[in-house]
Ligand SMILES: Cc1cc2nc3c(=O)[nH]c(=O)nc-3n(C[C@H](O)[C@H](O)[C@H](O)COP(=O)(O)OP(=O)(O)OC[C@H]3O[C@@H](n4cnc5c(N)ncnc54)[C@H](O)[C@@H]3O)c2cc1C
């Protein structure tokens with residue numbers, strides 16, 4: 205096999221899937237001296253560098269530049285802005301993805317000492333995996349790191365249409381005249397705003413009664429307002445009953461009185477692992493489960509570990525690589541802390557950017573905590589006032605009144621994901637609220653809004 209180098213049928217460790225999680229586990233175990241076989245069906249690096257985090261953030265960066273340039277008239281003179289998708293598509297091709305070529309990542313893995321096999325793996329039993337009918341055995345560990353794929357809802361007609369997932373949206377060489385985005389979560393919102401900023405007439409259709417429903421309701425309201433201001437149409441609580449395509453346009457039927465049309469349709473309704481395809485039942489695990497259940501050391505069974513999105517936790521690259529480090533330590537028998545998800549940070553890179561960590565207010569109340577909340581508005585801070593146009597946002601803190609620590613926080617605004625950093629430390633480190641109230645915050649920063657929110661806790 206052309207893609208097969210130094211592959212033997214018995215190794216210490218087999219890693220199934222070389223996305224951010226599997227690449228890290230495989231590379232580190234190989235560097236530690238174990239014989240590692242890494243199996244990847246598609247591109248070494250996974251979803252994040254080729255169709256996820258990196259190219260989408262390059263697109264978002266370009267959209268932000270356009271919007272900032274549009275504010276010159278209000279702040280600094282005059283500017284004429286003429287959006288062009290050409291440099292964006294070129295940068296995604298040339299800089300982010302090397303035209304979807306994983307040679308560099310594969311070399312990196314092999315230079316770390318791993319043996320690489322391109323193919324789709326399935327489990328054949330404990331410690332055993334097969335690819336294209338050839339079986340491989342691992343004496344020490346099989347690590348499942350097969351990630352997820354888009355969850356396509358069973359809407360009548362959808363499967364017969366040429367809909368986009370994140371992959372086509374990232375690979376696009378042109379901006380459609382109109383785009384319908386099904387799903388108002390992270391993928392849908394980030395890409396909806398990018399495409400709108402480059403001239404598409406965008407409609408977001410969300411089943412839940414608010415956008416970004418995993419986050420604070422204040423974040424949902426903020427995003428809805430910001431998107432509307434940019435001309436994006438948002439339908440929430442929309443139940444799509446049928447989708448059709450007439451060769452030029454998609455049409456979504458949402459009940460009796462709403463029909464939505466667009467030249468392209470992006471389906472962004474979540475992601476699921478393909479557990480049946482991995483033949484999970486052959487190692488005694490439930491292939492119908494939503495994710496592979498793991499303990500706090502990423503163990504999923506006898507000589508079996510799972511890391512990354514396939515575990516259903518977080519579904520972020522930073523969680524995937526966090527779990528990978530824990531699995532590496534556990535497989536090597538090294539000491540170190542077990543997984544702790546109390547302070548998982550997450551950022552939706554819209555404008556305003558929504559950063560959050562730990563629990564939302566609703567989650568804290570559902571957990572039975574005696575909850576205090578504190579809110580400040582970016583526009584009412586000195587920095588927000590100086591910033592002017594584009595200063596929408598807030599800080600919301602969730603505190604455990606008995607423990608006198610923060611258990612969650614949201615920082616939404618121009619650099620919400622960066623403001624989040626201190627809040628993530630406060631939640632992870634259980635910094636006493638009294639300390640947060642009496643420490644010094646640099647003037648005039650966006651993060652000074654945290655002090656106003658701390659003072660507002662009640
Ligand atoms: C549009 C978009 C934007 C995103 N933006 C961000 C962001 O800004 N920040 C963030 O933290 N996260 C972001 N994410 C999420 C991030 O991409 C994932 O959390 C991350 O890629 C998970 O890594 P993973 O290794 O678990 O899985 P994946 O990256 O999905 O990698 C799994 C790999 O396993 C391979 N595979 C699957 N089945 C098999 C098999 N049977 N045999 C062999 N190989 C197999 C796949 O081909 C794939 O390469 C984004 C996702 C999307 C879709």
Ligand SMILES: NC(=O)c1ccc[n+]([C@@H]2O[C@H](COP(=O)([O-])OP(=O)(O)OC[C@H]3O[C@@H](n4cnc5c(N)ncnc54)[C@H](O)[C@@H]3O)[C@@H](O)[C@H]2O)c1
Pocket residue numbers: 357359386387388389390391392394409410411412415416417442444472473474475518519520550551552553
């Ligand atoms: N910035 C980031 O870190 C980032 C960016 C993009 C994606 N991601 C990750 O990728 C994963 C997938 O993102 P996603 O946005 O696809 O999933 P998601 O679960 O975040 O959002 C999916 C949305 O689609 C809606 N939905 C589901 N079925 C629907 C239907 N039939 N009609 C209308 N709406 C429907 C849901 O209510 C939800 O709001 C996320 O878990 C996220 O962790 C992260």
